[in-house]
Structures are given as C-alpha cells and as structure tokens.
Amino acid sequence: MPSLLEPDFLKRLGRLEIAARRVRRGVRRGERLSRRRGSSVEFADHRPYGAGDDLRFLDWNVLVRLDRLMVKLFHDEEDLAVHLVVDASASMSCGEPAKLLYGLRVAAAVGYVALAGQCRVRPAILRAPDRAESPGYLRGMGSAERLLGFLGGAEASGPNALRGGLRRMAAEVRPKGVVVLVSDLMDRDGVDDALSALGRGPGDLYAIQVLDPFEVDPDLDGEFRLVDSEDGSRADVSATPEVLRAYRARLEAYLGAVDLACRRRGIRRMLAPTSIPFEKLVLEVLRTRGLLR
C-alpha cells in the first residue's frame, strides 16, 4: 500500500520480526518457537527422564558423562497471532499528519513485520459505539496487500470508540498472542474501563498512544474557542500562561493515569507523538520497547 508504507521502508521492515515476550499456542505450526516444548530442532532444555518418555530424546552424552538420565527438550514451533487494533474515532483525525494516518502506518508496519514472520495478523478498526471492523486473520506475505488495503481505507469519524470497540473485539475473538492497540487513548471518562476489555491474559499487550504535538505542548496565544472533534462541545479559552500551565498539568496527570491503567493490565504503553518521524518510531522506538526486534 504505497500510501501507508513506502517500498524502501518495506524492505527495511523485512529484517524485523515480532518480539513476543510470551508466545501463545497457535492453531497452526508457525515459525515461532513456542515455549511449549515440541519437536523442532532447536534445543530448549533438559529434564530428568521419566517413564514413558521417548527414548529418542534421551541425551546420551549426559548419561555417559554424568551417569544421569536426562531427556532433551526442544522448542516447539507454532504461529503467532498479532492483533492490530486501531482506534478510528474522530479525535484521531486531528493533527498534521493526522493521528489516524500516523497510527495506521504504525499498525501497517507492525502487521507487515508480523506477516513476514508467518504470524497470523488480525487488524481491527474500532468505531463507535461498539464496532470493531476487521477482515479476520491474515497470514503470509500474500496477505500484506490486503492488510495494507484494509488499514489504508480507514477513516476517522464518530465519537470515542475505544470502550465499545474493544469490548466488541474481545467478545468476537479472544485476543491472544500479541495485541497492539493504536489510539490516542483520550477519553474524558478515562481509559481504565476500556482497557479492561483486553483482560490480563498471558499475551503481549502493547498500547501505542498517538498524540498530536498540539496536545502535548499547545502553542496557543490569544482567545480561542476549542471545539471537541468528537462531541462538538466548545470551550472558550484565554490562552494565558496560567491556563497553559494548568492544561499541561492536567495532561500530565491524565497520561499518568493512562500509564497506571496500562501497567495494571500488563500493557506496555508507548507514547508516540506524531512529531517523531514514523520511520524512527518503528525502527527505533518499537524495537527499543520490545515490540519488534
């Protein structure tokens, strides 16, 4: 999808893979080493021999050297489910570039890496009140175009979709594996309740919070009427230093609350202001934060 990811960038993505911390059993064998000991050729560990164990896996070298019966354990290879959940509420339409576009490109990049790694990728677009549009699981590089096409067709609209969309998604599928939530996580009621829909399972949960620089450091001066993109409410603001200070304090407190809610649910949250170049985010930040490697 040229509009989301450039071909040169796709080549660079080909060298990356999803770095799931807690691999989940998939439904098909994949390229990922499962923690479940299996029949792959990659050694994992030893354990004392027990009656009934397959003698083919007895480690003869250990027996000879230590005179102990030890069975070799191998990593099982299985596929990995990667859920790409993108919030497409109207608030994501703001900014230059728009937060949604930025988030979609992030999701597309992660999805492309996942597809390249033989993972099953399930993209989903959250819409209010409780919709989670998704083409279903995609697998293999042949699905990359479909993935990018699906994501590229998303448009931001409507009120906040995080709570209802996540619940709907959770009701439709059990998001196991890696869940990457791309959203601005801006909800006047807080995101704690919405994030609870993701549960606290054994999967890897990531939240990429996309914010416009204006939200992080508003450069207002003068009298403004600020119109909420989602509900149309208005706030008359005299952009005085005092008000700006109060806003920054409120933003910091809100982001702190979001961070706390994420921590409670084992969600690794990454702040992604759109001022950070997208390539840098994917190639450096997501790798640094352990989503990609």
Add this chain to the structure above:
Amino acid sequence: MALAAPVVLLYFFRQKQQERVVPTNFLWAQALQDTRTAAVLRKFLRSLLLLLQILFLALLVLALAGATASLWTSGSTRLVVAVLDRSASMGTKDGPGGGTRLDAAKAALRGAIDGLREGDRMMLLAVDERAEVLVPFTGDRDRLLGALAAVEPRDLGTDLTEAAVLLKAQGAAAAGREVEVLVLSDGAFADPGGIEGMRVSYVPFGEAGDNAGITDLRVARGADGSPSLAVAAEAFGAAPLARTLSLRLGGDGRVLDARAAEAPAGRQAFVLFPLDAVPAGPLEVRLEGEDAFAADDRAFLVHRPEPPRRYALFGRPSRWLRDPGVFRAAMEGPPAPVADAAALTALGPLDLLICNGAVPDPMPSVRAAIFIDCVPPDGPVKAIGTLEYPPVIDWSRTHPITRHCEFSDLLVVEALRLDGVPAGGVLVDSPQGPLLAFVETPDRQSLFLPFDLDRSNLPLRLAFPLLLPNALDHFFASRRPGDDEDFLRTGRPLERALPPGAKMRVAPPGGRSVEVEAGPGGTAVFRDTARAGLYAVETPRGPGFAAAALLRRAESDVAPRPRVEAGGVVHEAAPESVRANVPLRDTLLLLAAAILLVEWLLWTRKR
C-alpha cells in the same frame, strides 16, 4: 462618546476568538476549571481594562476641554454680591505668578461668575474709600466679566461703610431671599457696621507681610521761619526700616537730597528735608529700594515757598510794636506807624495791618489784622463799653496763638468791652468779656487785644514775645481758603479759587486732561484724584501743579488679615466660598496618568 467608539471597537476587535478544532477539549475544560478563579478575575480585568481605557479617554477629553467642578450645589437660585476691593493695597504684587492681589481676586471672581447657574444673579461692587456698583444684579456673565476685567487698583484707602449701606439696601430689596456677600479683599479696612440678613464670606488675598512705605508728609516752618519737609516712613512686618529717603525734583527726577530712614519694625522714622534751597515746584519723595507694595514708596508735593508778607502799623506809636519782622522771617513793612489812611493806601496791598488805638477809614483789605485797643467798624465784633481791672479767669492753652503762653498774672488797667466774639474765639477771658479774641471771617483773620499795651503789664510778661510770633505763624503759615495746597491725599478734591465761570484744566498723571469750570462760589473742583502723582493744573492765573499722595498707613500695612469684622461679627477667612468652579485640568490629567499606569499594571499582570 464618539471618541470612545473606536476604543470599544478596537477592544472587541482585539478580543475576537479564533475557533479551533482539537481532538478533545476535556483537558482544556478541566484546566479552565482549575483556573476558574483566575478566569473570572481575568474576565473582570478584561472588562475593567476596557472601562479603564474609556475612563482614561473621557478624563483626557474633559481635561483638554477645561472641565471644572461646581461647588455651588444648593438647589435654589442665588443672589450674590461680589464686593471687590480695589484699594491701593490690592496692588501689592504678591499674587500667583507675580501678579497683584487684585489680579488674584479677579481670577477667583471669574471662576465664581463662570459657576453661576441658570437663575443665579450677581452684583459686582467695587470698593475703595467709596463703593461703586459696576454691575447691578444680573445673570449676564459676559457683562459681569467685562466689568470685572476693567477693574484696576486705585491709590486709595479702603472703607466699606458706603458698601455696607448699599448692601443693606439690597438686602431690603431682596424680598426675603438670602443675599450672599463675597468680600474679596486683603482685609485692610475698619468695621463698616452690621450687614443684617446676609451671609458674608470673606475671601482673603495676599501673602506678603513685610512692607515699608511713606505714611505722612508735612511742610513745616522752623522757629526762624525756614520751611522744611517732614516725611514719616514706617516698616510693617518683622523687618526693621533701613532704607533711604530721597527728595527729587518732580520734573526730571533729579535727586536734591537723600537721607537715611531707619526705625525698628513697627515704628515710624521721621526725616526732615530743609526746603530753603529747594526751588519752588513739584517734588517727589521716594523710599529707595523695592518691596511688594510700590504705591507707598513714592509721595508727591508741590513746594510753594511762602512769599514775603507785607505789613504796616497804623495809629499811635508803641515802643512794643516797632518791627514785627523780629518775630517772623520774610516780613516787610515801614518801621514807623502810618498816621493816616491815605498814606496807608499808598503802601499798596498789605498782608498784615496792626492797628494800635485807631482803625483806618476805610479799612483796607488785608489777610490779617491785629486790633489793639480798637475795633473796626465793619467787623462783627463791637466795643460796647469799657472794663476796669478785669481779672483773668481762663485762657486757651491749645489754640495756636496762645500756645505756651501764661496769662495768670496779666494785669490790665482798662479794656474795651467786646461784643460779638464767637465762643470759640475767646482766647483770654475775664468775667466781663474777652481780653484776647481771635475772629476769622471769610475775608480776614482778626486778633483783638482790647486794651492799651502801655496800660497793662502784658509787654513785660513772657507771654508777649510768644503771643505775636504765634499769631503771625497762625496768620500766614496755615493754609487759608483759596491757598494752593502743598499736596492732597488721593481721593480728596483738587480745588482752586477762581472767579466764577473761569476754566481750570487738569491733566492727571498718565491720564487725559479734563476741563472744569469754577462755580458761583468761586471754586473750581476736580474730583478724580484717585491716582497718586503730579497733576498739571492750568488756570487763568497760569500753569501750575498739584500733587496727590497715598499716605494711608492702613494701606501700607499690607499683611493679609485672616479675619474681618462687620458690625462686631467676626468673619473668618473662607477662601472656598468663591470657588464655585474648581479647574480640574491638572487633577484630570493626573487621574488619567494614574489610570494609564493601573491599566498597564493590570495588563502585565494578566499576561
């Protein structure tokens, strides 16, 4: 209001909001909530700033328009009499900006006139020693201001008596309405009497208290008959008098004499200028140096040296009356008595005739006559018999003729019994009649000694050599009706004895000459002598001068009075009474600047 419109428009233009779509504004709403108190204050300040700007503009416009505040706020219309002192002391230059007190009073009164409201009436009364209604009650400000502008200080004293009479008349005509009297003066006047039914406000003017001035002049003659000018000068206030008095020619100001005038503060210094060598004509006495009140630093007079007096003795010879010239200088006459009337007529006009035992027939016209043991037939005094050994019972000790004379031991063998002597003319009295009498008629001064000197002991008494000089001084040294004066005090009429219908032309100092005509009584009178200085006088007798001098001690004491009395009621200074309109320009400009400063502070605080 029109000027405020752009400010308001600019204000709203400046305050126009920009609308901006943001992802969500709930954090902004919370931030605003957090700063609600500050926001309320800010909104208030925003409105306040607008108000302050409009207020600033309004104050600026008012200041530039010369706004004033009216202090006269009573509901009913007012009747105001402005009594403006234009006496000499109001010319003291101690007012604001080097102006005179009268300038300050006029400025204050202008404010009061400007403050007259619809229905108010004001009368303008100028006072010095007289009162003059410049403008009767009117609400016409222009008329009042025009009359006020023409008021100038005059070299006169202050006397509010006439003004009080006028005010009483106005009060009676006010038909029950209260008349407010504003007295604008330095307070140098005596109690003029009560002004009932009026609210009197005394508005004082003046700052200076120290002044020195010439307070009196007198041309005197010494014992030898030599004339001299006595000048009294005095310092008022705390400083002693230490100035120089100079005597100058009135024409070219050339200094003829100069003498120190020194006296402690509050005391008079008397300086004597001999006039023997001073030529006849106008003179000026000047107190050298400067002070705030200049009008009393100069005085003017006309030196008129006494002409030689011609005398004659008539009747029987007397060893006691051989030469009157020994008693007084400048007496000319034959040493021997004249025996008959024809010889007397041949002597020409006489000033003094001494008749001893006989009276010439006809009696010549003389200025003075001494009748010894005789009585003229044409006078009011008659001889109605004789007195033998009349005892002296009393004599006048105050009359100039009997001054310093002792008559208790006077012995007279026989004297004429005089009749027709007025009560004030008896100088030495006996039970039967006067032994010495002085009678003054329009054409003659007559001294009667109704006894033969040789039949009395008077020539042997000390009183005799005093009596005759006293009489001669009294005859000739004092002014007589018809004599030209040495000087007159300003405001006094200038009179010249002229034939009825004769013309007199007078040119006041710095003024246009005026012609007056002598009346049937034989006197031409010029009354407008309110200005001190030399007046050129031209009469059929020829050109001459008259001099007018201020010489008013009360005016020279220029210290402003904090209170005045009227009818025994003390009126304290009430300068605010005249401030009907207070000029607000400076106050408004100050306020505008302060508002500008406050606005700037609020604006920076808001930022």
